[in-house]
Amino acid sequence: MAETIYDNLTQLGTKSDLPNTPDEAVLETVPNPHPGTLYLVRFTSPEFTSLCPITGQPDFAHIVIDYVPEDSLVESKSLKLFLGSFRNHGAFHEDCTIAIAQRLVDAMEPRWLRIGAYWYPRGGIPIDVFWQTDEPPAGLWLPDQGVPTYRGRG
Template sequence: MAGYDHLTQLGSKAALPASPDEAVLEAVPNPHPGTTYLVRFAAPEFTSLCPLTGQPDFAHLVIDYVPDALLVESKSLKLFLGSFRNHGAFHEACTLEVGKRLVDAIAPLWLRIGGYWYPRGGIPIDVFWQTGPPPEGLWLPDQGVPSYRGRG
């Protein structure tokens, strides 16, 4: 299909990358450039490892972005997020790495990410980052993840 010949993961078998550094985020053309609209990805089963203990950490990530010329190709995003499964990093590092890699890959007009981390040691950690103020006129719904009260 025209405009998609560069994709290496969609439509073929693609192994989970061993690390976020090996993961490739791919982009496709935005079919509505010049229109302000929101794209949301929710990853309620994101996992990574504590860099000190090696124990698993779990998060519900919500990624909102306003595309410019490019959209992130969703299979490559899924593989990128899955690559954190065996990656040791603190919650803050994982959340911001996801957001910043997306910005580098697709240069959105605006992006925000909410990392709602499940508690370890009785304390949940929520991490939020955005590239700046949202564009004027953007319909921006709440991320829909309540403050921790036994999330599930």
């Protein structure tokens, strides 16, 4: 059988256990089929979970990752497994958010990336964390992330 650009993927199409830690997770990439084209890729993880590093209690967030690919794309199953690896990882909201963004930047070297992490309240205070690599590229259609600020039940 002829070799393809997807032969290096180790997780797609197979049973893959959730990594025990984010450090153990493997972010896989594939070549961008449209290099040089300005377009946005969005991943949304509305049920992200990590642990408070002090109490061990679960923390929950709605995470939105937007990026403009350059030469590679992140493979979505590897991203799902990477995000799931935070389930048993103790870190503050800010640390989790920036760690996710930096791993993605390191793995695929996008033209531009931003992350919005909308954390649900603990102790009565919701925390939202935002980061981006730089200004968005000129001419990029950049829709709102669509996550309202926390308003409680009212």
